Amino acid sequence: MKQSKDQVSVWCIISLTSIPLIMTLGNSMLIPVLPKLEEKVGITSFQSSMIITSYSVAAIFLIPVAGYLSDRFGRKMVILPSLIFALIGGLIAGFASWKMEDPYTMIIVGRIIQGIGAAGAMPIVLPLVGDLYKDDDEKISSTLGIIETSNTFGKVLSPILGSIFAAILWFLPFFSISALSLISIALIFFFVKIPKENDEPVKFKEFLSNTKTVFKTEGKWLYTVFLNGILVMLILFSMLFFLSENLEKVHNIKDIKKGFVLAIPLLLLCIASFISGRKIKGDLATIKKIMIISLIAMSASIVFVGFTSEKLILLLVVTSIVGIAIGALLPALDAIITENIKKELRGTVSSFYSSARFIGVAAGPSIMSLVMKNYLNISYITAGVFGFILLFIVFKYIQVDEIEKINKIA
Template sequence: MASIPLVMTLGNSMLIPVLPIFEKEVGITSFQTSMIITSYSIASIFLIPVAGYLSDRFGRKVVILPSLLIALIGGLVAGFASWKMDDPFTWIIIGRVLQGIGAAGAAPIILPLVGDLYKDDDEKTSSCLGLIETSNTFGKVLSPILGALFAAYLWYLPFFSISVFSLISIVLVLFFIKVPKKKEEPVALSAFIQSTKKIFKQEGKWIFTVFLVGIYIMLVLFAVLFFLSDSLEKTHGLYGVKKGFVLAIPLLALCISSFITGRKIKGELKVMKVIMTVSLILMSISVALIGFVDQRLILLLAVSSFLGLSIGALLPTMDALITENIEKEERGTISSFYSSSRFIGVAAGPPLMAVLMKSLLNISLIGAGVLGILMFMLVLIFIKPEKSGSAA
């Protein structure tokens, strides 16, 4: 299971350190370069809820395998276009959209699958989700290093590598994931829509709070990564593999934090709320400071690593909130809406940073910090662990 978020993360984050190379090789602007990340995410935003419904109706594995195959094809399309065409940008975007479609039906389905497998054991569910999220974040650590290594050999090789990783994941899923057999009849679409409306009506306040925090976290993460990738080259003169290793430092902090948090929360709602509130405060302070330390590499890495620690603590906590507080019948759908909300942040982060970092860097990062305080207040108000059996 952990191979799927790893592959999907590599499919997106691996390209961030080599975006400046794409800019030179393809002859495009920094905003167009950011679209290579955003196109992947936009495709995922709209299709993740559909994949969630289909997985609830027909089974998790039935949705995951074709999705990984589509991601594989997308990598081949982008790779061959870059290799053989003089003006490959349009076909790179088409390939990235295909990868986004594949991502929509693969990684988000893992959350409800974990809930299906360990439905009577909150501690095991939290621990497994921690490992899944750690795999996701480990992919973020590995991705700048791998991306830089591949691009140093051939600038378009990262696209082909995504297809290879997808193939490995297909084989692993095919042979090693044994999903529980569905005993009940699949829910009709009309009944599904009504039950989804009912969940949002009854539990909407805390669910939407988690969605908003998810958007905020991923927006900040990918905006800051885009900025760091640019700054390490233009301000600090770091290129290639050396840049990849440096970019991996804050992501390693994120990975370690995610792993430890996933092991510690153990389904305890009060603990989850404390982690979310403290992490959001630390995250708000960190992101507001990044623009002020840009010229000093050690301070920049320290502040961005602190930001990584905060985000790493938040991600498995929110996964567990969604997975452990939604009934199995709707779990795939609600977790898919949550995954979709996260992709809104991934899609918005790079292009926003591409526009803002030229003249409004500090103002935009301070604004992101203020937005984090708003998220902190929403968590305080709407996530209420004292009510047993639910997060609200």
């Protein structure tokens, strides 16, 4: 089916990439600031981890709702109000930090509202890309690679910007999220043109029936992708939380310098994500191969993070390998979901996947805050074991021929 040039213009893609960039900044930018926030607000390491977790928990439960609403009423109708929620949440957290003597509770409230915004923004971008390019799997894969690269580039910028903003005012990162959300709102409003659909929206009963059918017929590979999303983000965010604490307390690297050091593994993650997205080209066999290689590299390297924690260069080498593996894996997971689910259910199914990823984001920092003092090595060895178990599950349940056969029947 033909797409007009302005439907998928360069500005349209830029506008879409602004969403994962800003949503990532909205969470990851606070990680390098957490030690300073603990000092300013007078909270523990676990309490500071909840500033990340509260954002993610709110998103976990609301993402599937946003996915259904986007299938029913349109992607743009969900994305724009969600970005407004993200803007409001940043203002609440920022003003509470600025004006209140004991701002912790209101910071959490602001973060929950931001999480509500995240639920209806980033997850909806994935099915929207599929809508724009219809059945052109190669363009979908390429654009999803760009989207995931924007996501990971946000992770690269996060520690640097977070450290710079916090050096000016420790609560400035909260306000910056609101300013960035406003920019994204304007871009989406003016430049994203949704293709007109002649089909009637699916009714709720039919939607439920179709969803059950999808998970019944394709559940094995879908659940495998969801498990990948959970473990990968749990490992990434627990590692970032640990690095932020470790660089200050063990290596005495603080403020802006710490931001640049934190950005090293994330930059490599970003580059790997971009290359992976370009290589996939809608090919399921390639997607599976990338998943297998990435899981092996991630699982084998993550076990050494604790053992190298006092040796900075080795620690950065190990975490960079983990970052490269995760960066290569993420576009593959995005592509297999988006390209193999029918349009009318694409928003819902991809939202379940995004929700699964947020489980990992929510759990990572809080788990690490509890285990890093006494069980650091054990926790990373356990993560490696889970990675190899997941590798076996991928071998067993990501069957290229079966998935392609089901898609032809559908």
